[in-house]
Amino acid sequence: xxxxxxxxxxxxxxxxxxxxxxxxxxxxxxxxxxxxxxxxxxxxxxxxxxxxxxxxxxxxxxxxxxxxxxxxxxxxxxxxxxxxxxxxxxxxxxxxxxxxxxxxxxxxxxxxxxxxxxxxxxxxxxxxxxxxxxxxxxxxxxxxxxxxxxxxxxxxxxxxxxxxxxxxxxxxxxxxxxxxxxxxxxxxxxxxxxxxxxxxxxxxxxxxxxxxxxxxxxxxxxxxxxxxxxxxxxxxxxxx
Amino acid sequence: xxxxxxxxxxxxxxxxxxxxxxxxxxxxxxxxxxxxxxxxxxxxxxxxxxxxxxxxxxxxxxxxxxxxxxxxxxxxxxxxxxxxxxxxxxxxxxxxxxxxxxxxxxxxxxxxxxxxxxxxxxxxxxxxxxxxxxxxxxxxxxxxxxxxxxxxxxxxxxxxxxxxxxxxxxxxxxxxxxxxxxxxxxxxxxxxxxxxxxxxxxxxxxxxxxxxxxxxxxxxxxxxxxxxxxxxxxxxxxxxxxxxxxxxxxxxxxxxxxxxxxxxxxxxxxxxxxxxxxxxxxxxxxxxxxxxxxxxx
Numbered sequence: 001x002x003x004x005x006x007x008x009x010x011x012x013x014x015x016x017x018x019x020x021x022x023x024x025x026x027x028x029x030x031x032x033x034x035x036x037x038x039x040x041x042x043x044x045x046x047x048x049x050x051x052x053x054x055x056x057x058x059x060x061x062x063x064x065x066x067x068x069x070x071x072x073x074x075x076x077x078x079x080x081x082x083x084x085x086x087x088x089x090x091x092x093x094x095x096x097x098x099x100x101x102x103x104x105x106x107x108x109x110x111x112x113x114x115x116x117x118x119x120x121x122x123x124x125x126x127x128x129x130x131x132x133x134x135x136x137x138x139x140x141x142x143x144x145x146x147x148x149x150x151x152x153x154x155x156x157x158x159x160x161x162x163x164x165x166x167x168x169x170x171x172x173x174x175x176x177x178x179x180x181x182x183x184x185x186x187x188x189x190x191x192x193x194x195x196x197x198x199x200x201x202x203x204x205x206x207x208x209x210x211x212x213x214x215x216x217x218x219x220x221x222x223x224x225x226x227x228x229x230x231x232x233x234x235x236x237x238x239x240x
Numbered sequence: 241x242x243x244x245x246x247x248x249x250x251x252x253x254x255x256x257x258x259x260x261x262x263x264x265x266x267x268x269x270x271x272x273x274x275x276x277x278x279x280x281x282x283x284x285x286x287x288x289x290x291x292x293x294x295x296x297x298x299x300x301x302x303x304x305x306x307x308x309x310x311x312x313x314x315x316x317x318x319x320x321x322x323x324x325x326x327x328x329x330x331x332x333x334x335x336x337x338x339x340x341x342x343x344x345x346x347x348x349x350x351x352x353x354x355x356x357x358x359x360x361x362x363x364x365x366x367x368x369x370x371x372x373x374x375x376x377x378x379x380x381x382x383x384x385x386x387x388x389x390x391x392x393x394x395x396x397x398x399x400x401x402x403x404x405x406x407x408x409x410x411x412x413x414x415x416x417x418x419x420x421x422x423x424x425x426x427x428x429x430x431x432x433x434x435x436x437x438x439x440x441x442x443x444x445x446x447x448x449x450x451x452x453x454x455x456x457x458x459x460x461x462x463x464x465x466x467x468x469x470x471x472x473x474x475x476x477x478x479x480x481x482x483x484x485x486x487x488x489x490x491x492x493x494x495x496x497x498x499x500x501x502x503x504x505x506x507x508x509x510x511x512x513x514x515x516x517x518x519x520x521x522x523x524x525x526x527x528x529x530x531x532x533x534x535x536x537x
Contacts, residue, residue, distance in 0.1 A: 090428050
């Protein structure tokens with residue numbers, strides 16, 4: 001948890017994004033070091049999903065800059081960013097319900113198809129449940145299994161930065177623990193992770209640092225420990 | 241019994257044409273997200289191009305067929321920007337707008353065919369393409385099966401099998417299916433949406449071109465009105481099968497071909513369209529969402 005290199009994998013500078021007349025992000029600054037888990041804290045509508053999708057290259061940037069591995073990626077489409085090692089595990093998992101587990105995984109390896117077999121073997125070793133269900137359509141999986149599939153699909157792309165949007169939403173508490181364990185394990189294997197969560201306590205417990213968003217503004221940032229002990233956070237998000 | 245067997249084979253040949261057309265239509269619907277009602281009209285356009293090239297080259301079959309296929313690919317990709325202009329603006333399927341564009345394309349093509357080729361008279365394909373001068377290829381009792389029917393059936397089966405292989409066993413096919421199921425989700429996992437859309441136009445172009453060649457062999461002739469007739473049937477088949485349902489289109493397309501052939505075999509041939517539509521009317525009343533269910537995200 002403590003080991004931190006000085007290399008920044010992602011820098012967001014003064015980022016502004018609007019949907020029509022509504023400004024969703026109002027000048028955000030954020031950075032992620034290689035090997036870090038950074039958590040985004042905030043209520044619904046705070047801009048967490050917008051931020052992640054904008055980093056991925058889906059939304060148009062009004063102002064500001066996004067640097068990935070030291071280079072600006074403004075205007076770069078999502079498929080190019082995925083090719084360069086970025087992957088988003090979307091809110092609600094985003095698995096393709098009518099496609100098999102195997103096809104879903106192979107979609108993750110779309111830009112990396114030569115290594116697909118090897119990657120899939122590794123993924124099946126880490127997630128035996130998915131191996132058992134490889135020929136079933138994703139529709140037949142439970143919520144937790146779908147979340148695993150969505151994370152496993154990210155791994156198929158050989159990512160360096162994984163963004164995970166609300167992984168615990170709609171899952172039973174025991175399964176939430178499993179998912180957080182998976183995320184921590186991924187981080188130990190060296191993946192940099194940007195995590196958005198409403199389960200603030202659990203997320204901060206496994207993260208290095210965190211940012212607090214409120215209606216498109218960054219209101220607070222710090223190490224996970226600082227945030228956990230911050231009276232404002234405790235009151236607003238931890239019910240203490 | 242002989243009539244039955246002959247008409248069954250005949251029906252499968254015709255049916256495989258419908259399957260090709262319905263699959264092309266469904267691919268455009270699912271991947272490019274347009275209702276290309278006039279897709280069969282573009283196929284008839286390619287038949288005319290093929291015919292014109294056959295005329296100029298002294299019935300060179302290879303050049304004629306290539307011209308048909310190439311013209312279909314070019315026509316499909318050339319019309320893509322118009323559809324995609326709407327797609328970009330709306331960001332989701334706008335059935336009304338894409339249908340109007342498609343109908344416009346269809347009407348222009350039909351007019352061009354009426355005025356620009358053979359003074360609007362039906363065109364006839366040369367015997368070395370249709371094989372009719374050599375008579376039937378197979379004669380068993382009363383059953384006679386023409387070379388055209390056999391070629392259409394065999395090539396149709398191979399093309400449909402190849403297409404389903406591409407869709408369900410290859411990287412490009414996986415991307416097609418993912419975009420068909422959830423375009424937004426497909427973008428988030430890094431699939432190139434525009435590029436894959438263009439690929440689907442190209443693929444349906446290839447499909448349309450091959451269908452044009454097969455139709456020329458099977459029918460031996462074409463008229464400007466053929467495209468509209470086909471378009472109505474293809475739309476009906478795809479709705480009855482369930483819009484966007486590829487496997488359903490396969491089954492219903494073959495069934496329609498066999499049904500028409502049976503009507504032609506046992507009743508008067510001129511009633512086959514009317515009877516086919518009566519049957520389809522009944523099916524759609526019983527199953528308004530299609531026999532196999534819609535597959536639209």
